[in-house]
Amino acid sequence: MRTLLLTLFLFGGLAAGQDVPWPLAPGGEEGDAKPAAEDDSTDDADEDDADEDDADEERWFALVGGTVYQSGAWLEGTTVLSKNGRIVAIGTDVAVPEEAETLDVSGYRVYPGLVAFESRGIVGSQPGDSTDVFGLNLNLALATGITTVGAGTQVAKLTWGTLEGHDLGEANLVRIDVSQASLRARLREDLERVQAYLRDAKIAAAAKARGEDDVKEPSSKFLRGKFAGYRDLLVGTKRALANADTVAELVAVTSFTKRFGFRAVVRGAMEGWTLPGELGRAGISVVVTPRARRDRDPDRLADNGWSIENAARLHEHGVEVALLPRGTGISMGGLAGGDLLTYPLEAAFAMRGGLEEDAALEAITLTPARFLGIADRVGSLEVGKDMDALVVKGDLLHYQTLVEWTVVNGRVAYDKAKDSLFEHIRPRDGQADENREVPLIWPRRGNAPESPERPR
Amino acid sequence: MRTRVDWLLSAALLAATVGANADEPQFVVIRAARVITVSGEEHAPGMIVCKDGKIEAVGQRIEVPDGAKEFDLGERVIMPGLIAPRTRLGLRGYRRRGNNAQQQASIELVTRPEGWDAFLEAGIVAVGVYPDGQDMPGRAAVVHTHPGDPAERILVEDGYLRVSFNSLPGDKRAVRSALQAAEQAIEKEKKARAEWEKKHASAQQGKDKGKGKPAAKGTQPPKRGTPPRRRPRRGPPQPPKAPLMAGAAQGQASTAAVDTTKFNPPPIPAATEPFVKLLRGESDAPLLFVELGSASDLLHFQDVTRKVEWKQRPVFWAPNRSSRSIQTDMFRVIETLGEAEELVVTYPSFSVEQNTFIRLNVPAELSRAGAKVAFQPLYDSREGYAGLLDAVTLLVGEGLSREAALAGLTLHPAQALGVGDQLGTLEAGKRADFVVLDGDPLQVGTRVEQVWIGAQERWAREVSR
Numbered sequence A: 001m002r003t004l005l006l007t008l009f010l011f012g013g014l015a016a017g018q019d020v021p022w023p024l025a026p027g028g029e030e031g032d033a034k035p036a037a038e039d040d041s042t043d044d045a046d047e048d049d050a051d052e053d054d055a056d057e058e059r060w061f062a063l064v065g066g067t068v069y070q071s072g073a074w075l076e077g078t079t080v081l082s083k084n085g086r087i088v089a090i091g092t093d094v095a096v097p098e099e100a101e102t103l104d105v106s107g108y109r110v111y112p113g114l115v116a117f118e119s120r121g122i123v124g125s126q127p128g129d130s131t132d133v134f135g136l137n138l139n140l141a142l143a144t145g146i147t148t149v150g151a152g153t154q155v156a157k158l159t160w161g162t163l164e165g166h167d168l169g170e171a172n173l174v175r176i177d178v179s180q181a182s183l184r185a186r187l188r189e190d191l192e193r194v195q196a197y198l199r200d201a202k203i204a205a206a207a208k209a210r211g212e213d214d215v216k217e218p219s220s221k222f223l224r225g226k227f228a229g230y231r232d233l234l235v236g237t238k239r240a241l242a243n244a245d246t247v248a249e250l251v252a253v254t255s256f257t258k259r260f261g262f263r264a265v266v267r268g269a270m271e272g273w274t275l276p277g278e279l280g281r282a283g284i285s286v287v288v289t290p291r292a293r294r295d296r297d298p299d300r301l302a303d304n305g306w307s308i309e310n311a312a313r314l315h316e317h318g319v320e321v322a323l324l325p326r327g328t329g330i331s332m333g334g335l336a337g338g339d340l341l342t343y344p345l346e347a348a349f350a351m352r353g354g355l356e357e358d359a360a361l362e363a364i365t366l367t368p369a370r371f372l373g374i375a376d377r378v379g380s381l382e383v384g385k386d387m388d389a390l391v392v393k394g395d396l397l398h399y400q401t402l403v404e405w406t407v408v409n410g411r412v413a414y415d416k417a418k419d420s421l422f423e424h425i426r427p428r429d430g431q432a433d434e435n436r437e438v439p440l441i442w443p444r445r446g447n448a449p450e451s452p453e454r455p456r
Numbered sequence B: 001m002r003t004r005v006d007w008l009l010s011a012a013l014l015a016a017t018v019g020a021n022a023d024e025p026q027f028v029v030i031r032a033a034r035v036i037t038v039s040g041e042e043h044a045p046g047m048i049v050c051k052d053g054k055i056e057a058v059g060q061r062i063e064v065p066d067g068a069k070e071f072d073l074g075e076r077v078i079m080p081g082l083i084a085p086r087t088r089l090g091l092r093g094y095r096r097r098g099n100n101a102q103q104q105a106s107i108e109l110v111t112r113p114e115g116w117d118a119f120l121e122a123g124i125v126a127v128g129v130y131p132d133g134q135d136m137p138g139r140a141a142v143v144h145t146h147p148g149d150p151a152e153r154i155l156v157e158d159g160y161l162r163v164s165f166n167s168l169p170g171d172k173r174a175v176r177s178a179l180q181a182a183e184q185a186i187e188k189e190k191k192a193r194a195e196w197e198k199k200h201a202s203a204q205q206g207k208d209k210g211k212g213k214p215a216a217k218g219t220q221p222p223k224r225g226t227p228p229r230r231r232p233r234r235g236p237p238q239p240p241k242a243p244l245m246a247g248a249a250q251g252q253a254s255t256a257a258v259d260t261t262k263f264n265p266p267p268i269p270a271a272t273e274p275f276v277k278l279l280r281g282e283s284d285a286p287l288l289f290v291e292l293g294s295a296s297d298l299l300h301f302q303d304v305t306r307k308v309e310w311k312q313r314p315v316f317w318a319p320n321r322s323s324r325s326i327q328t329d330m331f332r333v334i335e336t337l338g339e340a341e342e343l344v345v346t347y348p349s350f351s352v353e354q355n356t357f358i359r360l361n362v363p364a365e366l367s368r369a370g371a372k373v374a375f376q377p378l379y380d381s382r383e384g385y386a387g388l389l390d391a392v393t394l395l396v397g398e399g400l401s402r403e404a405a406l407a408g409l410t411l412h413p414a415q416a417l418g419v420g421d422q423l424g425t426l427e428a429g430k431r432a433d434f435v436v437l438d439g440d441p442l443q444v445g446t447r448v449e450q451v452w453i454g455a456q457e458r459w460a461r462e463v464s465r
Helices: A029-043 A048-056 A136-144 A181-210 A226-235 A247-260 A276-281 A310-316 A340-352 A357-362 A366-372 B002-021 B105-109 B117-121 B170-205 B212-224 B227-234 B246-258 B273-280 B295-304 B330-339 B362-369 B382-386 B388-397 B402-409 B411-416
Strands: A060-070 A073-083 A086-091 A101-104 A109-112 A114-116 A146-151 A154-157 A167-170 A173-175 A239-244 A264-268 A284-288 A321-323 A389-392 A403-408 A411-415 B027-032 B034-036 B046-051 B054-059 B069-072 B077-080 B082-087 B124-129 B141-144 B154-156 B161-165 B288-292 B315-317 B343-346 B372-375 B434-437 B448-453 B456-460
Touching: A060 A389, A073 A109, A114 A340, A114 A366, A136 A146, A136 A340, A136 A403, A136 A411, A146 A366, A146 A403, A173 A226, A181 A226, A181 A247, A239 A247, A247 A264, A247 A276, A247 A284, A276 A284, A276 A310, A284 A310, A284 A366, A310 A321, A321 A340, A321 A366, A340 A357, B027 B077, B034 B046, B082 B388, B082 B411, B105 B124, B105 B141, B117 B124, B117 B382, B117 B456, B124 B411, B161 B170, B161 B295, B170 B273, B170 B295, B288 B295, B295 B330, B330 B362, B343 B362, B343 B411, B362 B372, B362 B402, B372 B388, B372 B402, B372 B411, B382 B388, B388 B402, B402 B411
Parallel strands: A060 A101, A060 A109, A114 A146, A173 A239, A239 A264, A264 A284, A284 A321, B027 B069, B034 B077, B082 B124, B161 B288, B288 B315, B315 B343, B343 B372
Antiparallel strands: A060 A073, A073 A086, A109 A389, A146 A154, A154 A167, A389 A403, A403 A411, B027 B046, B046 B054, B077 B434, B124 B141, B141 B154, B434 B448, B448 B456
16 A cells, blocks of 8 residues: 655745645544534634535535546556545545535546637636636537636636636736837836836845835835736746747847846747746746747758757756747637647647656646746645546547546536537447437538437 | 506406306316426326316326317427517617616507517417616516417516616616615604604694594605605696606596595605615515626626615626627626526627637536526527527537426526516416427427417427428
């Protein structure tokens, strides 16, 4: 008996940020949880109503016996158990409470749910207020295995049929535009202003600490709108987001990150492969599209244009790489059409260019989550994180693989066998036809045969 | 305003005339081959005894009171009058946005709209006329469809409060801000009350000084603070606005008169008041008629009204239909609506699962899941109403229960309009509004032959067969 509980070092702050509901002695979960609930109900008369309600609504969910991908390792025969949407245990000998909803996934692979750095038309412009949680695009995104998306400045979970836990708030990014000289000049001015303020504020604080009386604090009135964002940038709580494809644009971004010492995510970075070391040193991360093509300009001597090796080269040089298809919506045009419907294929293309599989998977899960500022909740299967997973038979990055189940917040959000989208393609073995309700079908137009169930 | 006065006058006149020749109760007895009550069993043959326009008794054999007018309808079938809960037939559209909860659609019904004979031809005795517009355009009116005089025709002036909730995020924001305004109003009143109680207590302590002064000082500032400042600014347009501001004006008048002895709550804007009542769970809180566009809208509505403890569950308008361009997905929330036993108004039509050929009978599934289904024809037109019975009949042919179909035409729409205690079934005490058919209502080809409203024959098909 080996408890497969890998604790991963991810990045600073994660360990501090995650709270694990209760001790994780395998097999002891149930026993631990119940006395705790009883204690609550006897102790505080005021609060026990709420606590009891919570206890009633305890939602257990387990993916049992699958081959679980956990940041570089495949854990066989492993169960992932979640409570109220959070993972509480991962291991081969996890005791699953009786009331838990379980999904037997032995023989299947379990990956963390995919995270799309950017999306269009999957969730609403203000997710909490306008997402169609029964929308077709949302359904298709779940069928691809996507569980979290960035949308505009917002981040949202793809919760099917519920608004609970849907809205994740604002992304942790500040947009900057370095595409024109005038904009760059303006940006420099603004950043310098905020920088000067921060310096003065620091001096004033230090003077105060020394006990000086007439300390003049700098005015913070201007710190609104974009300036508030720039302050977050310079303080280091947010990252900048800039579009840059060519060498010139990339260099412009690096000049800013070096000069002001903030971190930036560059969307595009098509020519990043020509200066990967430079980008790595400048603290730049990238969101690249492996299949974005631009032919080499023969008039320029230096390397330029696209390269299938872009993601691999950047990764080798220590640049954090996330992947994104050319189109960020859901499109029905063509096979493997370069939109979010074929998101995993982008990782496959990055591997074709030399990226290792682990890095490629991370580039569609954990890395985009980190860019969006939600890596403490999504992006990998770990205790304390959200129960967002996808289940496939075979390799996720194979073009023929279809997602069988997608789990979001410990709820099955997509089940291929129950959804009319891909149900007919390679029906799930074992339960092919027995339990399936054959729906009443409209007679098709043309000379298609009429459904026998049609009442006369 | 003037027309209202006219109505009142005519109503008074009518009452006078009726009173003159009807010291004794007027009994009407109607016999038919079959009487479908909807509330219970069917009587074949059956008879209805009516007294002063209301049903006295329904059954197979009832003693006929002395002096009763008797009608024998032969082989015909009687059922409660049909009710259409959501119409604007013959009325003009207009655009109004935001919270206009104080408005009433009944003001549009000074005259009987054109084309309403279509209702009678379809056997519809009462309709809910909804106020047009976005967000919360106002209260619907419940109106009899016969061409009688207005005071008699309009049953309810402040029917359901329409909440259009099919264009997110705007509609969700509108509901949220209305509820927030109501919360603020409640908070404001709480504060004012606490302040008043403080002053009142101190006033009672210092009895020598006389009760009047301190209490008056306590109550006046919050009220007088705003109105006097506003009035001069408004200037000329004030007189026409007076009727709308009636509530607020009354509040002020009463403060001036009795502010010493009683706490006078600060005035609440007329459009906010219904939501204040809703949040407080008062018994006269309005019935909400929530117009959904898609299944997801229901979840958003539940999300935004989480704090409301419903005394009266809202009615949901859940259109289900499938055409080449429109495919609704109401089937996604059938369980949700069914479990809560919601009252759902929907089209009597089939639909398909989106982008598939999988056919759905949403009304049947809703009713099986536990929801109460009321029908509103797909088209708000003469043709739409004429085809109502046949459309429901088709649903019955494919899984809808007979009980649900009949209740969906009569009782449930009456409940959706908040008049379930007056209309919708043939029971003692309810209004004697019913239709006479030439056969079973749930058989294709059955026609409406007569419409009786208030135990009077108000319409009959002219063509003899």
